[in-house]
Amino acid sequence: MEKSKGEALKEKLFNENKNGFEVISDEQKKAIFTFNDEYLRFLNACKTERECVYFAEDFLKHSGFVNIESKEELIPGDKVYFINHKKAIYAAVIGESLLEEGLNFIGAHIDSPRLDLKPNPLYEDGGFALFKTHYYGGIKKYQWTTIPLAIHGVIVKRNGEVININIGEDENDPIFTITDLLPHLASEQQKKSLANGIAGEDLNLLIGSIPYNDDKVSEKVKLNILNILNAKYGIVERDFTSAELEIVPAFKARSLGFDSSMVAAYGQDDRSCAYTALKALSTIENVQKTAVMILADKEEVGSMGNTGMESHIFEVFVAELLNKTGQNGYNVLDRTLSNSKMLSADVTSGSDPTFASVDEKNNAAYLGRGIALAKYTGARGKSGASDANAEFVACIRNILESNNLLYQMSDMGKVDEGGGGTIAYILANKGIDVIDCGVPVLSMHAPYEVTSKFDIYNAYQFYKAFYEN
Ligand code: MN
Ligand code: MN
Numbered sequence: 100m101e102k103s104k105g106e107a108l109k110e111k112l113f114n115e116n117k118n119g120f121e122v123i124s125d126e127q128k129k130a131i132f133t134f135n136d137e138y139l140r141f142l143n144a145c146k147t148e149r150e151c152v153y154f155a156e157d158f159l160k161h162s163g164f165v166n167i168e169s170k171e172e173l174i175p176g177d178k179v180y181f182i183n184h185k186k187a188i189y190a191a192v193i194g195e196s197l198l199e200e201g202l203n204f205i206g207a208h209i210d211s212p213r214l215d216l217k218p219n220p221l222y223e224d225g226g227f228a229l230f231k232t233h234y235y236g237g238i239k240k241y242q243w244t245t246i247p248l249a250i251h252g253v254i255v256k257r258n259g260e261v262i263n264i265n266i267g268e269d270e271n272d273p274i275f276t277i278t279d280l281l282p283h284l285a286s287e288q289q290k291k292s293l294a295n296g297i298a299g300e301d302l303n304l305l306i307g308s309i310p311y312n313d314d315k316v317s318e319k320v321k322l323n324i325l326n327i328l329n330a331k332y333g334i335v336e337r338d339f340t341s342a343e344l345e346i347v348p349a350f351k352a353r354s355l356g357f358d359s360s361m362v363a364a365y366g367q368d369d370r371s372c373a374y375t376a377l378k379a380l381s382t383i384e385n386v387q388k389t390a391v392m393i394l395a396d397k398e399e400v401g402s403m404g405n406t407g408m409e410s411h412i413f414e415v416f417v418a419e420l421l422n423k424t425g426q427n428g429y430n431v432l433d434r435t436l437s438n439s440k441m442l443s444a445d446v447t448s449g450s451d452p453t454f455a456s457v458d459e460k461n462n463a464a465y466l467g468r469g470i471a472l473a474k475y476t477g478a479r480g481k482s483g484a485s486d487a488n489a490e491f492v493a494c495i496r497n498i499l500e501s502n503n504l505l506y507q508m509s510d511m512g513k514v515d516e517g518g519g520g521t522i523a524y525i526l527a528n529k530g531i532d533v534i535d536c537g538v539p540v541l542s543m544h545a546p547y548e549v550t551s552k553f554d555i556y557n558a559y560q561f562y563k564a565f566y567e568n
Contacts, residue, residue, distance in 0.1 A: 116507050118467045119553035120360065131556040134378075135354075135362060138555055141374050142352035142364045143268075147251045147345050148186045148396045148406075151209035151370065155188050155377055155394055156180065162381035164190055167416070173423040176385065181416045186210075186396040186406040189416045190380055192566070194389040198426050201438030202389045202417070204531065205379070205562050206408065206522055207372035207445060208398035211365070212236030212544045214243060214302055214346035216252075220339055223321035228307035230275075232346055233299070236399030240297040242545050244279040247349035248304065254334055254342040262332050267349040274349045275304050304346060348546040360552055361466070367548040369398065371538040371555055372444035379562035389420065390566040398445070398522055408522040414529075437530035440491070442565055443523035444558070447471045448511050449539030449549075457517070462510040464539040466551040469505030470561050473535040476511065478518025485524035487534040495534055495565075502564040505557060509539075536561070 102110070123131070145151040159180050167179040173193050180190035187209070191202075214232040222229055234240065249267025256262070267274040279297065280288050288296055310319030311326060328334055352364030362371075373394050380392040397407030405412055417435065421427035449471075450463040464471035474492055477484030487495075499506045511519055527533040538558050541549035 116465070116468045117505060118465075119469055119505050119551075119557060120467055122505070123553075131552050132359070134556045134559065135552040138371075138374055139352040139354070139362065139364070142362075142366060142370060145209070145370060146211075146249070146268075146347040146366055147213075148209045149253065149343075150251065151373060151394060152182060152185055152188045155190075155373075156182060158377060159190055159381060164381075167191075167419055167423070170423060172425070173420065179420075181419070183396075183410065183412045183416075184406050187410075187412075188392075188394045189413065190392045191420055192380060192383055192386055192390045193420070193424065194386040196387055196389075198389055198421055198424060198435050199431055199438065200388070201440060202391050202420075202435065203386075203566050203568075204391045204393060204439060204441035204526065205376045205444050205565065206393035206395060206441060206526065207376050208369045208395045208408075208522065209373050210236070210396050210399050211347075211368060211370065212238045212399055214238075214248075214304070216250075216304075216339065216342065216344040216346070218340045220344075221321060221324065221336060223318045226308060226310075226320060227305060228320045228324040230304040230306055230346075231300075232302045232304060234302060235345070237544055239293070239545065240299065240302060241279075241293065243302060244277045244297055246276065246546055247274040248276055248346050249274060249349040250344055251347055252342065252344040254332065254338050254344070256334070256338055257341070262334065264332075264344060275306055275346070277302055277304055350547055354552075355549060362550045362552060362555065363547050365546055365548065367538070367540055367550050368446045368543050369444070369537070371446055371540070371550055372558060375538075375555060375559040376444050376562050378559050379566060382563060383566045386566055388566075391417075391420075393522075395522060402522055402525055408525045433530070439531045440494070440565075441523075441526050441531045441533040442495075442562065443485075443521050443526065443533050443535045444537055444562065445521040445523075445535060446537040446540045446543060446550075447473060447509055447535075448519075448543055449541050449551075451541050457512050459510070459513045462508070464507055464509035464511075466539050466541065466549075467553045468507045468539075469554060469557040470499075470536050471507050471509040471539050473509055473511065473537075476518065476520050476523065476535055479515060482518075483520055483524065485527035485533055485535075488532065491532040491534060494532075495536075498564050498568045499561060502560070504561050504564065506536075506561070 164178040177193045217231040220230040254262045307324045311323040348365040355361035355363040395408045402408040449466045475484040475486040
């Protein structure tokens with residue numbers, strides 16, 4: 100049937116966002132699901148920033164990348180990576196043009212909210228052995244009780260020996276948990292606000308209950324646990340002081356829904372963008388502009404420290420690209436950054452019908468409608484925002500639209516409802532044109548976060564198109 104004049108005019112003039120699953124072919128749907136099967140495997144292998152770095156290094160090596168330290172000179176087409184203290188990784192594909200004309204950066208973060216062990220974690224109380232924790236990033240504390248938890252991380256002995264720990268993921272492993280009060284006796288607790296029902300000091304990990312068999316000693320359960328750990332890892336209690344042990348959900352990443360259209364998994368903020376950026380970088384060839392991927396640590400706690408985005412080591416990497424292509428000189432690093440473009444690839448809040456009152460529906464991000472761009476972030480009058488210039492937003496739109504990719508412009512939550520930040524402003528402060536963009540997520544920062552498989556694949560397609568433009 101022919102469209103009415105009004106219908107045709109509306110189609111021409113309105114900005115309407117569509118659900119991606121409505122507009123794709125069966126073949127594209129198959130590609131989306133295959134891509135997400137690999138994404139699920141990645142999420143199961145990578146629950147900490149260190150595990151993401153191991154994965155990314157291995158993945159990049161298999162895609163023809165080499166450690167930048169093994170190269171004296173770099174020429175167009177070369178593929179290199181650099182690992183920053185085992186917790187962040189930068190990688191580049193050298194392009195045809197001079198670096199000074201600008202690089203194309205995509206930056207995601209590979210740390211996620213979790214519970215870290217305190218430096219003196221082990222204690223015995225009431226016949227149990229427990230670990231004290233200190234939460235990392237913004238969490239709703241009650242969500243971390245009564246779920247299966249795993250311990251991932253490293254213990255570094257005084258002599259430098261690194262012991263890798265990963266317990267709770269294998270079917271034959273034990274898991275750990277944080278207990279909560281039974282409802283029968285929780286009348287006082289239930290009167291507290293959601294934020295205070297479980298306090299930070301209540302997040303104690305249950306790890307054992309068998310006493311060491313010797314009537315002459317106290318703290319027998321703690322002694323028994325240390326004895327087990329000593330036999331297994333050769334450690335003593337003091338070794339916990341030089342450890343980074345992270346408590347993460349032991350859940351597996353799974354397809355969600357009767358239609359399997361979504362992904363439920365821990366750590367999709369921001370590993371959904373980290374994985375898709377990694378895939379995009381590994382599949383590009385013969386780019387005009389040098390393409391750089393950043394997988395940063397510490398975003399969830401303010402991007403500080405030598406592995407966070409504020410770290411000067413990032414600039415050292417860019418300077419090494421200039422040195423090894425023979426293009427460095429007075430002020431060249433600053434000019435290179437000033438001429439560069441960047442996608443700050445970080446997830447945003449997806450509109451949840453159960454909690455839609457926090458959204459302003461014309462500017463919310465919706466699952467399944469493609470990558471969500473955010474011109475600015477911040478809170479209370481855009482405070483702290485890096486606001487992308489209109490010219491740069493137009494350039495990004497052009498890449499998306501000329502590649503027929505769905506996307507949505509978004510603003511997280513109603514004005515004054517709250518807000519958030521990303522690494523965008525850090526790079527923008529160096530002169531780079533930066534825009535935030537990412538996969539919309541339900542239950543962000545919870546132990547189990549939800550994304551749409553369409554958006555995951557769409558992010559990958561967009562990141563690849565950005566590098567290739
Ligand atoms: Mn994030
Ligand atoms: Mn976050």
